[in-house]
Amino acid sequence: MPTRRADNLARTATAPTGPPAAHPPPGPGYAISTRGLVKSYPGPDGTVIHAVHGLDLDVRRGETFAFLGPNGAGKSTTIALLCALARPTAGRATVAGADVLTQPHQVRRQVGILFQHSALDPDLTVAQNLHIHARLYGMSGRYARQRAMSVLETAGLTDRRRSPVRTLSGGMRRRLEIARQLLHSPGVLFLDEPTTGLDPHARAQIWEHLHDQRARHGSTLFVTTHYLDEAENCGRIGIIDHGRLVAQGSPHALKAAIGDDRVVLRTSDDTAARRIVGRAVPPDCPVTATVDGISLRLPDGSSWIPRLCAALEGHGIAVHAASATPPTLDDVFFHHTGRSIHTPHTDRRPTAPTPPGTTAESGDGP
CATH class of the missing domain: 3.40.50.300 (P-loop containing nucleotide triphosphate hydrolases)
Known part of the structure; x- marks a missing residue:
């Protein structure tokens, strides 16, 4: 007002x-x-x-x-x-x-x-x-x-x-x-x-x-x-x-621009599985370690899961869980900023002027 x-x-x-x-x-x-x-x-x-x-x-x-x-x-x-x-x-x-x-x-x-x-x-x-x-x-x-x-x-x-x-x-x-x-x-x-x-x-x-x-x-x-x-x-x-x-x-357009599905595999030996999967997929598809297992992005991710499971089992590594999900807005944010939106923001800035009669929002200054 x-x-x-x-x-x-x-x-x-x-x-x-x-x-x-x-x-x-x-x-x-x-x-x-x-x-x-x-x-x-x-x-x-x-x-x-x-x-x-x-x-x-x-x-x-x-x-x-x-x-x-x-x-x-x-x-x-x-x-x-x-x-x-x-x-x-x-x-x-x-x-x-x-x-x-x-x-x-x-x-x-x-x-x-x-x-x-x-x-x-x-x-x-x-x-x-x-x-x-x-x-x-x-x-x-x-x-x-x-x-x-x-x-x-x-x-x-x-x-x-x-x-x-x-x-x-x-x-x-x-x-x-x-x-x-x-x-x-x-x-x-x-x-x-x-x-x-x-x-x-x-x-x-x-x-x-x-x-x-x-x-x-x-x-x-x-x-x-x-x-x-x-x-x-x-x-x-x-x-x-x-x-x-x-x-x-639009949310749809931003997610479609990323294109590839996120494939996550949880195995009996994620360290070894990361090396094996890295050799089985195209070189421009990096495999990363996450708390959920190993993760990578692939076009039509669900079609890759049987092949990756077969490659891992051929090396004696059991696959406990596998999933392929389309991009999310958090994936979009990560794609453009290099981190999840839920990653703590450490940038300390002065707070913006607060209109009289209101309270500055916690942690979201400028």
Whole structure:
């Protein structure tokens, strides 16, 4: 929501410090468009740390787009830049047709922001939380009540409108926060880790609700997540790592680009099996040791399993388990970054400015 502190920060953001022609203009007709977007911080040893590094991105109107990356990859910093809550170091960006540097007030009026941590007042009722938010956006009392009833109905919370927020379940609170951000009918809804801390059933309910909102109102959804199954809910994904966009496309297209299946064999002697399998497959198919056994990537992996089992048994090595699975989004992430998305992120960076009234998300600074 607009705040005096955020507005004062935005007034200092007049124009990029570099020449206007340094980057081509953002793409027309997009809900979100960036060119060469950068956010940098001074490092402890005098170096420059890029939290967001040269981001070029176009998100179509009505699209569900996800930033997939581990904590610390730059997801939350990107949202702060796109919502005009932080000033870019360089580059350009437009959101809902407004420039984040020269039209920050217009940007903030046309977006909704669901932060990772709750910004609801637990001591107020559901209706009171919505009413205050609506009034901050300049709605009259009567219209604020109308909008509150409308979003509560779509969120399935009408019967809880007089309940204190503290009495709601985690899933209900998240649906209420989404409803609150929809009060002013934003063109773009930013959702920073929208289902963190929820159980699988509540997460599924939240996504069903989000898909329903997009279908009803044509809103553009921009999601940040490190949950692979959550990213599968999105029409297009951008993989971000150390502030850089390293790949983007639909989940199906990204997985299809890898192509090969992952074959895993668990044997009575994985060390010897690794050498034997390495001689039996093409030289461009490296065999690696994992906690599950030995692993490699092969086209049509299931057809290779009988041959590999026969080769191993011919050397007196028993095969205890064998599997061939198509690529996953974690495989896609590993392909582009060299590590699993679940590998702990050790890059220490300064945290991004946190909007007043919110809590910086743990471990996911810039």
